[in-house]
Amino acid sequence: MADLNVADRNSTVQNVRNKNVQEQNISVVRQVFANVCNSNDLESAHQAINEYFAEDFRVNRTPPGITPTIAGTKRWKGKVMDAFPDYHTEIEDQFADGDRVVIRWRSSGTHLGEFQGIAPTGRKITVSGITISRFADGKIAESWVGFDTQDLMRQLGVVVDQDILCSKHR
Amino acid sequence: MAERSGSDLQALNKRIATQAVAAQCSDAFAPTDVERSIDQFFAKDFVVHETFPGLARDSVGTKQWNALIHEAVPDYNVTIEDQLAENDKVVTRWTARGTHKGKFQGIAPTGRQVSVTGMTISRFVDGKIAESWIELDTLSLMRQLGADPSRDNRRLQERGTGGVTFNITINE
Secondary structure: OHHHHHHHHHHHHHHHHHHHHHHHHHHHHHHHHHHHHOOOOHHHHHHHHHHHEEEEEEEOOOOOOOOOOHHHHHHHHHHHHHHOOOOEEEEEEEEEEOOEEEEEEEEEEEOOOOEOOEOOOOOEEEEEEEEEEEEEOOEEEEEEEEEOHHHHHHHOOEEOOHHHHHHHHO | OHHHHHHHHHHHHHHHHHHHHHHHHOOOOOHHHHHHHHHHHEEEEEEEEOOOOOOOOOHHHHHHHHHHHHHHOOOOEEEEEEEEEEOOEEEEEEEEEEEOOOOEOOEOOOOOEEEEEEEEEEEEEOOEEEEEEEEEOHHHHHHHOOOOOOOOHHHHHHHOOOOOEEOOOOOO
């Protein structure tokens, strides 16, 4: 009986410890959104990236011409700032399980600079997405980003004409 | 103790989310079985965010979507890459694969193997999925089917900001 109580207490201590780590991980991701995604200062955003991401950080997908690394993440931040100077991301939902944190987000901005070869259109865009971040030793070691590039392209005026597609294939 | 029953519930929700994926993508199921499984796993007032254009954001739209997929990609199957849960939500990171054998979003069958990754967050109420958020890169899918709306950006620049330009590349 005494053994069971010790086991129960140990598992409770472990649960509390895990919860604390998860809360800490969520806090790091929230800081990334505040100090990287929503920063208007490229230099401080780059410093924040160094602080929050592991040196060998990898992301599952990147836009063309961007490496899935810390260097690529820094470069992408600069490109987004040039293309959408008023770019802003809101966190709509967040939760943690094990060593991973899930964020559902919504970004918006005005297309005032060249973006991936598309000249400025002045259009306001809004895109939503989900990011899963895996932590190792308090830093983000790996990310998976889910978001619809075609939805973004449509808002920038680039669309697939399905009638043309059909006739080409007929 | 409360902690433990919470994680039991999360494990159950994960299991239901997995079963819902399995039921929808197995080619052993007839479309009527898929319809039944949607009624089984999804709440009556189910709402889905970010669905394909032209589909209702409810269980009717989900049934239509499944019928479309089974026609376009008869060998459609989904691999679950990762799954996380907290409280009433489960997120599933998945890869969907199959062969494009029927018309899909206006594109005639190409016979190509396609593979797309995505994520789904499901919110559970009383053991059923009440709400889902789905994120996948449809541009990657359209590229694999031979359409590329973003490659010829120069033409878009020439048109300026006014009109909508169709930039299509068909890879043979």
